[in-house]
Structures are given as structure tokens and as C-alpha cells.
Amino acid sequence: xxxxxxxxxxxxxxxxxxxxxxxxLVRRNAIIVFMCVELMLNAVNLSLIVFSRSLGLEAQVLxxxxxxxxxxxxxxxxxxxxxxxxxxxxxxxxxxxxxxx
Amino acid sequence: MMEAFFFLLFAVMAAGGAIMMIxxxxxxxxxxYLVLAFFALSGxxxxxxxxxxxxVQVIVYAGAIMVLFLFVIMLLNLGHREDxxxxxxxARLVALVAGSALFAAVAALVLRGDESTLASEExxxxxxxxxxxxxxxxxxxxxxxxxxxxxxxxxxxLLLVAIVGAIVLARRRAP
Numbered sequence: 001x002x003x004x005x006x007x008x009x010x011x012x013x014x015x016x017x018x019x020x021x022x023x024x025l026v027r028r029n030a031i032i033v034f035m036c037v038e039l040m041l042n043a044v045n046l047s048l049i050v051f052s053r054s055l056g057l058e059a060q061v062l063x064x065x066x067x068x069x070x071x072x073x074x075x076x077x078x079x080x081x082x083x084x085x086x087x088x089x090x091x092x093x094x095x096x097x098x099x100x101x
Numbered sequence: 102m103m104e105a106f107f108f109l110l111f112a113v114m115a116a117g118g119a120i121m122m123i124x125x126x127x128x129x130x131x132x133x134y135l136v137l138a139f140f141a142l143s144g145x146x147x148x149x150x151x152x153x154x155x156x157v158q159v160i161v162y163a164g165a166i167m168v169l170f171l172f173v174i175m176l177l178n179l180g181h182r183e184d185x186x187x188x189x190x191x192a193r194l195v196a197l198v199a200g201s202a203l204f205a206a207v208a209a210l211v212l213r214g215d216e217s218t219l220a221s222e223e224x225x226x227x228x229x230x231x232x233x234x235x236x237x238x239x240x241x242x243x244x245x246x247x248x249x250x251x252x253x254x255x256x257x258x259l260l261l262v263a264i265v266g267a268i269v270l271a272r273r274r275a276p
Contacts, residue, residue, distance in 0.1 A: 022200035
């Protein structure tokens with residue numbers, strides 16, 4: 001089987017997304033769960049860049065926006081983690097029950 | 102041939118870094134493996150002719166965002182090995198099955214799709230001509246500052262809201 005670089009990149013992107021999903025399911029540390037979400041965003045960026053080669057450069061603009069939103073998400077998410085750490089003395093996602101009534 | 106070699110190198114680095122990130126029990130080494138994966142991904146971006154985004158990937162992701170994560174890990178003193186961090190066998194099995202199913206589904210889609218899925222040859226040539234005429238940055242700036250100008254400006258508003266929100270959330274409550 002002869003894979004070109006674009007199909008191989010799409011498969012790599014699928015693999016990275018799957019690893020990110022597995023990481024979200026398997027880790028308890030909220031910061032590492034966040035890092036897995038960043039990995040999933042990057043996997044999507046990779047597939048968007050593959051598509052931008054043949055479908056037009058607007059896809060790269062979308063990657064740009066994904067990066068900006070990821071930066072905003074990381075800032076707010078880490079601030080929430082700091083606030084939760086102060087409350088619970090830990091970052092274990094199993095112990096967060098602020099929204100449970 | 103050279104391209105295939107570098108692609109394989111970066112792909113193995115990215116995939117290995119990602120797997121080691123979720124397998125490593127120390128948060129700091131997890132983060133370092135993620136940085137490795139991001140560097141490898143930026144190499145793949147270069148191979149795919151997205152030079153500007155490769156630079157942004159290194160500066161913004163591997164540089165700024167990952168340093169932010171490292172700051173928080175150090176600030177909360179989480180930089181040591183935590184065995185409780187990994188879930189039990191059942192959750193690992195669920196994660197393995199879910200991950201493999203997701204990967205298999207998308208990979209089957211990619212492998213089964215014919216050439217028309219990835220657009221025609223003339224649109225590919227049009228994109229290449231655009232990049233050659235305007236350069237990697239100019240070709241990206243053209244749509245960004247014309248048809249996507251309003252979303253671009255809204256992004257700055259989003260970042261401002263994120264800054265204010267982060268300060269409000271992480272600030273200590275006044276006594």
C-alpha cells in the first residue's frame with residue numbers, strides 16, 4: 001500500500017485525537033486532562049492544514065482561530081484550576097462536585 | 102524520499118510523545134512529552150507547506166501555552182509522581198476501547214475515501230500558485246484581513262475577556 005503524505009497526516013491526526021480522548025478518560029489530574037484537550041485541538045489543526053493544501057487557504061485561517069481560542073481556553077481553564085485547588089486542596093477531577101446538587 | 106523520511110521521523114515523535122504524555126505519571130514529564138509532540142507537529146506543518154503556522158505552533162503552543170501549564174504545575178506544587186493520578190483497570194480498558202474505535206473509524210474513512218475527497222488537481226494547483234505568488238504569510242494574510250476581518254477582531258475581544266476572566270477567577274477573595 002502506498003500512502004501519500006496527506007493521507008498519512010490524516011491518519012496521524014486521527015491517532016493523536018484518539019490518544020487525547022483516551023487521556024481524558026484515563027487521567028484524574030485536571031491539568032493533564034487539559035493537556036489532552038490541547039492535543040486533540042492540535043490533531044484537528046493538523047487535519048485542517050492537510051485540507052488547506054487542496055481546498056484553499058481559508059482552512060489555515062481556521063487553524064489560526066483555533067490557536068487563539070485554545071490560548072484563551074488555557075488561560076481561563078488554568079485560572080479555574082487554581083481557584084478549585086484553593087477550595088479542595090487538589091486537582092483530582094473525581095473530587096470536583098461544585099456543580100452537583 | 103527525503104520528505105517521507107522526515108515525515109516518518111516527525112510522525113513517530115508526535116505519536117510517541119502523545120502516548121508517553123498520557124502514560125507518564127509525573128505531570129512535568131507529561132508536559133515535556135507534549136512539548137515534544139508539538140515540536141514534531143510543527144515539523145509536519147512545514148512538510149505540508151504551512152510554514153507560518155509551523156512558526157506560530159512553536160511560538161504560541163510549545164512556547165507560551167505550555168509554559169503557562171508549567172507555571173501552574175509548579176505554582177500548585179504538583180511536580181512529583183502521583184500514582185493515584187491514573188484511573189483503575191476498568192477505566193483504562195474503556196479508554197483503550199474508545200480510543201481504538203475512534204482511531205479505526207477515522208482511519209477507515211481516510212483509507213476508503215477516493216481522491217475526489219481531497220479535492221481536484223486544479224484547486225491544489227491554484228493554492229500552490231497563490232502561495233508562490235504571495236509567500237507563505239501573504240497568502241494567509243489575504244483571507245484573514247479581508248473576508249475574515251470581523252472574526253479576527255472578535256478574537257481580540259475574546260482574548261481580552263479571557264485575560265479579565267483569568268484574573269477574576271485566580272485572584273484571592275478579599276477578606
